[in-house]
Amino acid sequence: MDFDLSEELKQYGKKVREFSLKxxxxxxxxxxxxxxxxxxxxxxxxxxxxxxxxxxPWKTMIxxxxxxxxxxxxxxxxxxxxxxxxxxxxxxxxHLKEKYLGKVAAGEKIMGLGVTEPGGGSDxxxxxxxxxxxxxxxxxxxxxxxxxxxxxxxxxxxxVRTAHPDDPAKRHRGLSVLVVExxxxxxxxxxxxxxxxxxxxxxxxxxxxxxxxxxxNLVGDEGKGFYYIMEFFNISRIFxxxxxxxxxxxxxxxxxxFLKNLEKNGDYVGExxxxxxxxxxxxxxxxRLLMYxxxxxxxxxxxxxxxxxxxxxxxxxxxxxxxxxAMEITGQTGLNSEIERFFRDSKIMEIWEGxxxxxxxxxxxxxxxxxxxx
Amino acid sequence: xxEQAELMRSAAREFAEKYLKDVATKIEREGIGxxxxxxxxxxxxxxxxxxxxxxxxxxxxxxQRLMLFEFAKVSPSVSAYIFFHNDIVxxxxxxxxxxxxxxxxxxxxxxxxxxxxxxxxxAKTNSSEKVxxxxxxxxxxxxxxxxxxxxxxxxxxxxxxxxxxxxLGLRGMGICNFFPEKRVEYGKKEVLEDLLIxxxxxxxxxxxxxxEGSLEKTMxxxxxxxxxxxxxxxxxxxxxxxxxxxxxxxIMKYSLFSDEADEVRLLMLKNxxxxxxxxxxxYALQFHGGYGYxxxxxxxxxxxxxxxxxxxxxxxxxxKRFLASKIYGDRSGFL
Numbered sequence: 001m002d003f004d005l006s007e008e009l010k011q012y013g014k015k016v017r018e019f020s021l022k023x024x025x026x027x028x029x030x031x032x033x034x035x036x037x038x039x040x041x042x043x044x045x046x047x048x049x050x051x052x053x054x055x056x057p058w059k060t061m062i063x064x065x066x067x068x069x070x071x072x073x074x075x076x077x078x079x080x081x082x083x084x085x086x087x088x089x090x091x092x093x094x095h096l097k098e099k100y101l102g103k104v105a106a107g108e109k110i111m112g113l114g115v116t117e118p119g120g121g122s123d124x125x126x127x128x129x130x131x132x133x134x135x136x137x138x139x140x141x142x143x144x145x146x147x148x149x150x151x152x153x154x155x156x157x158x159x160v161r162t163a164h165p166d167d168p169a170k171r172h173r174g175l176s177v178l179v180v181e182x183x184x185x186x187x188x189x190x191x192x193x194x195x196x197x198x199x200x201x202x203x204x205x206x207x208x209x210x211x212x213x214x215x216x217n218l219v220g221d222e223g224k225g226f227y228y229i230m231e232f233f234n235i236s237r238i239f240x241x242x243x244x245x246x247x248x249x250x251x252x253x254x255x256x257x258f259l260k261n262l263e264k265n266g267d268y269v270g271e272x273x274x275x276x277x278x279x280x281x282x283x284x285x286x287x288r289l290l291m292y293x294x295x296x297x298x299x300x301x302x303x304x305x306x307x308x309x310x311x312x313x314x315x316x317x318x319x320x321x322x323x324x325x326a327m328e329i330t331g332q333t334g335l336n337s338e339i340e341r342f343f344r345d346s347k348i349m350e351i352w353e354g355x356x357x358x359x360x361x362x363x364x365x366x367x368x369x370x371x372x373x374x
Numbered sequence: 375x376x377e378q379a380e381l382m383r384s385a386a387r388e389f390a391e392k393y394l395k396d397v398a399t400k401i402e403r404e405g406i407g408x409x410x411x412x413x414x415x416x417x418x419x420x421x422x423x424x425x426x427x428x429x430x431x432x433x434x435x436x437x438q439r440l441m442l443f444e445f446a447k448v449s450p451s452v453s454a455y456i457f458f459h460n461d462i463v464x465x466x467x468x469x470x471x472x473x474x475x476x477x478x479x480x481x482x483x484x485x486x487x488x489x490x491x492x493x494x495x496x497a498k499t500n501s502s503e504k505v506x507x508x509x510x511x512x513x514x515x516x517x518x519x520x521x522x523x524x525x526x527x528x529x530x531x532x533x534x535x536x537x538x539x540x541x542l543g544l545r546g547m548g549i550c551n552f553f554p555e556k557r558v559e560y561g562k563k564e565v566l567e568d569l570l571i572x573x574x575x576x577x578x579x580x581x582x583x584x585x586e587g588s589l590e591k592t593m594x595x596x597x598x599x600x601x602x603x604x605x606x607x608x609x610x611x612x613x614x615x616x617x618x619x620x621x622x623x624x625i626m627k628y629s630l631f632s633d634e635a636d637e638v639r640l641l642m643l644k645n646x647x648x649x650x651x652x653x654x655x656x657y658a659l660q661f662h663g664g665y666g667y668x669x670x671x672x673x674x675x676x677x678x679x680x681x682x683x684x685x686x687x688x689x690x691x692x693x694k695r696f697l698a699s700k701i702y703g704d705r706s707g708f709l
Contacts, residue, residue, distance in 0.1 A: 120601060121664055122602075122663075123602045123603075194668055194670060195667055196659075196677070320656070332493075332685050333491075335682060340542040343681065347659060348667055351663055352664070360611075
C-alpha cells in the first residue's frame with residue numbers, strides 16, 4: 001500500500017499552490033467576497049497558465065484542494081466553469097461535446113448544471129420543470145434554484161421531466177437531460193445575493209418560460225436523466241470533498257501559524273488549544289485518506305458510492321468543524337483575519353451536492369444492502 | 375420569577391415584536407437605526423441597570439437577563455448593543471461616579487464603542503494611540519478601550535468607517551476605526567475581566583436568545599417545508615435533533631431564569647450556552663438547506679453571531695480556568 005502521490009501530482013499540486021498564493025491574496029479575496037463578484041479574470045488566467053487541468057481527475061482533485069486551501073471562494077470560482085461537464089462527456093453526442101465542451105476548455109464559455117428547484121433540493125426526482133416534445137424541439141417550463149454560474153454561464157446541462165410515470169414510486173423515471181443555452185428565448189435568471197459564504201461564486205435562480213430547445217440537445221437517452229445525474233453526483237462529491245479538505249487544511253495552516261507565533265513570543269498556549277489543534281489535524285488527515293480511497297475507486301472506473309458519500313460527508317463536516325475550532329482558538333485575532341471568511345465558506349460544504357443527511361442515507365442504505373466496500 | 379422580571383420580559387418581548395422583528399434583516403444590512411436607538415433610550419432599556427441615584431432604574435439581574443434574551447431572539451446585535459452599554463460602559467462609569475458621562479449616556483448624547491482585542495490569551499492589540507482599529511459600534515463617539523499598556527481608558531474621539539471589511543457578526547452594531555482625541559484612565563485590565571465574569575448570566579442570556587431565535591424559525595420551517603412529499607419534521611433525523619436541542623435549551627433556560635442563580639452557576643451556564651448556541655444555530659442553518667445560507671431567511675445571522683460573540687465576549691481559556699478553580703476550591707488548570 002502506497003499513501004504517497006506520484007511525483008507528477010506533487011509537482012502539479014505545488015504549481016497550483018504557487019499560483020494561488022500569488023493570485024488569491026487576502027486583499028483580493030476580501031474584495032470579491034464583499035462585492036459578491038465572480039473573478040472572471042482569474043478564471044482566464046488560471047486556464048492560460050495551465051493551472052486548470054481536467055485531463056486527469058487526480059489533478060482536478062488536488063488542484064481544487066490546493067486552491068481552496070488558499071481561498072475557498074476564489075478556488076471554487078476558478079474551478080467551477082466546467083460544472084456538469086462530466087454528464088456531457090459521458091453521455092453527450094459527439095456533436096454536443098464538440099459544440100459546447102471545446103469552448104469551455106478554451107475559456108470562451110462557462111457552463112452550469114441545472115438540477116435543484118425551489119421546492120426540492122435533496123428530492124431530485126420530485127422536480128417540476130417540464131419539457132414537452134413538439135416536433136424536433138422540446139418546450140421547457142419551470143424554474144431552477146441555487147444554480148452555480150446561474151447568471152454567467154452560457155449554457156446549462158439541465159434535468160427536466162419529459163414523461164410522467166403512472167406509479168408515483170417510480171417518479172425517478174421520465175427524467176431527461178437537455179443542454180439549454182442562456183440565449184434561448186424565454187430563459188431568464190436572477191442572481192442570489194446575501195449568501196453567508198463562497199460569495200465570489202455566482203449563484204442564481206433560473207426561470208424557463210416556454211423555452212424552445214432543439215431535440216438534438218438531448219443528452220443521452222430520453223428518460224435516463226435521473227441516473228446520469230446520480231452518476232454525476234458520485235463524481236462531483238469527490239471534488240466537494242477536495243473543496244472541504246482545502247478549507248480544513250487552510251484553517252489548520254492559519255491556526256498553526258497563530259499558535260506558533262504565541263509560542264515564539266513567549267505567550268501562553270495551553271494544552272486545551274494544542275489538543276484542539278491535534279484534533280483538527282487528525283480529522284483533516286483522515287478525511288484526505290478517505291477521499292483518496294474513494295477517488296482511487298472512481299478514477300479507476302469502479303465507483304463505490306458508499307465510499308464516495310463517506311468521503312464527501314466526513315470531509316464536509318470536517319471543514320466546518322475545523323473552521324469553528326479555528327475561530328475558537330484564535331478568538332478576536334481570527335475574527336479580524338481570513339479565518340472568518342473560511343468559517344463562512346465552510347458551511348455550504350455540508351449542504352451542496354447532497355446534504356450530510358443524504359450522504360448518511362446513501363451510506364446506511366448501501367451497508368444494509370450488503371456492500372462491504374470490497 | 376419576580377414581578378419586575380415578568381414585567382421586563384413582556385416589555386422587551388413587545389418591543390422586539392413591534393420595533394425589531396420586521397426590520398431585523400435591515401438592521402443586519404444597514405446597522406441599528408437612530409430611530410431604534412432613540413426608542414431603546416425612551417423605553418429605559420439602555421442604562422437600566424444603573425442605580426436610581428445615577429439616573430437608572432436599578433434593574434435587577436434576572437430582569438436584565440430576560441431583557442437581553444428577548445432581544446437576542448430577534449436581533450442579537452440589538453441585544454449586544456444594550457449589553458455593552460449596560461454591563462460594561464455603565465458599570466465602568468458608575469465605579470468612577472462619573473455622573474456627567476452617565477447623564478450624557480442616558481440622554482443619548484454619547485454612544486460607546488468597545489475595544490479589547492488584548493483581553494483574551496494570545497490576542498494582541500494592533501492599534502496605536504493614534505488609531506484604534508476595528509472598534510465595535512460604528513456610530514460611537516466615545517470608546518471604552520483596553521490599551522497595550524494593560525490599562526482601560528475612556529476615550530473621546532472621532533470614528534471612520536472601515537473599508538473593504540464586513541464583520542462576521544454583530545453587523546447591526548458595525549465596526550469603525552476610532553481616532554482618539556482625549557483619554558481618561560479607568561483602571562487596569564482586571565476591571566474588564568471582572569466585569570465579564572460578573573456579566574456571565576447576561577452573556578448566557580444572549581447566547582440562549584440566539585439559540586431560541588434560530589430554533590423558533592427552524593420549527594416553523596420544518597413544519598411547512600416538504601421533501602419527498604413529507605414535511606421535514608416527519609423525518610427522524612430532523613425531529614429527534616430538534617427535540618434534543620429544545621430539551622437542552624429548556625433546561626438551561628430554567629437555570630438561567632431562576633431567582634437563585636449564583637455566580638458559579640451563571641458561569642457554568644455561560645460556558646454551556648456559548649457552545650450550545652453554536653450547535654443549535656448550525657443545525658438551524660442545516661435544516662434550512664440552501665435557503666439557510668441566504669441572508670433573507672434570517673437564520674445565517676444567528677450562526678455568525680454565535681461564533682462572533684464567542685470570540686468577543688467569551689474567553690475559553692480564562693473562563694474555564696476560573697470555573698475549574700471554583701469547582702476545586704483551589705487554583706486549577708494552569709499547567
